[in-house]
Amino acid sequence: MNTSQINKPLIIAAILAFLMLLTRGSHVMTHVSLPDASLALLLIGGLCLKRAVWFAFFVALATVIDFGAAAIDSFQAFCLTDGYWGMLPTYAVMWLAGVWLGKQAEPYDVLKYVSAGVLATFLAFVISTQTYYLFSGRFPAEGVIESLKHGWEYLPSYMGYTVMYLAAFWAVAKALPTLNLCAPVTTS
Numbered sequence: 001m002n003t004s005q006i007n008k009p010l011i012i013a014a015i016l017a018f019l020m021l022l023t024r025g026s027h028v029m030t031h032v033s034l035p036d037a038s039l040a041l042l043l044i045g046g047l048c049l050k051r052a053v054w055f056a057f058f059v060a061l062a063t064v065i066d067f068g069a070a071a072i073d074s075f076q077a078f079c080l081t082d083g084y085w086g087m088l089p090t091y092a093v094m095w096l097a098g099v100w101l102g103k104q105a106e107p108y109d110v111l112k113y114v115s116a117g118v119l120a121t122f123l124a125f126v127i128s129t130q131t132y133y134l135f136s137g138r139f140p141a142e143g144v145i146e147s148l149k150h151g152w153e154y155l156p157s158y159m160g161y162t163v164m165y166l167a168a169f170w171a172v173a174k175a176l177p178t179l180n181l182c183a184p185v186t187t188s
Contacts, residue, residue, distance in 0.1 A: 012048045012182075016041045017061055024065045035157075038062055039094050039124055040165035043117060046098020047107060048182035055095045059088065086131020090124045102182060108173050117166040118159070125158045 023037040045058055066084075097120030101107040129151035173181045 009049055009051075009054070013045075013054060013057065016045055016048075016058070020058065020061060021065060024062060024069075035161035035164070037161070037165045039090075039121060039158075039162040040117075040169065042091050042094035043098040043101075043120060043166065044169055044182075046095035046100075047102045048098070050099050050102055055092070058095075059091055062087070062091070083132035083134065086128050090128040090131075093120050093124045093127060096120075107182065108170060110170075113166075113170055117163060121159055121162045121166075124162075125155055129154065 019037055020041050023034045042055075042058060045054055097116045101113060101116050104112055107113065133150050169181075173179075
């Protein structure tokens, strides 16, 4: 295995980490607040990096960014409740969708890519929203059925921004196939 094959996962992880910091941390780092790309980056991470250790790294990074932002601006701490634990399965859904795509013969087939991205993002929305409403302590404990009535006003932006970032990545991957953005590393 040559050096470029060994460094490729590190380069991809560094780019994804930078983009996560830029978009997730932009709320306290700059006056410009970019839409959060974390969900798309997790799916792309699963597609490109696959290994669980990378998933753990990105979950830790997102958590550090969130708690760091809360330390800088207490308004950012509003979502840091017991419901925050719901982010773990939320992120896992995105990562596993990427891993699934990575196992496909043609991961950038538009139907597979769009289906995986949209379904995973919708499931991530339901998980994150419901765990927040059920476990944050900020809403009456009315149960799952009642909690399902809340939070849907956030679905369009949740889906829209994630799909926008996934579409941009897909376009780059299709337009520049020679980059082999997420091709498996071979040991030849």
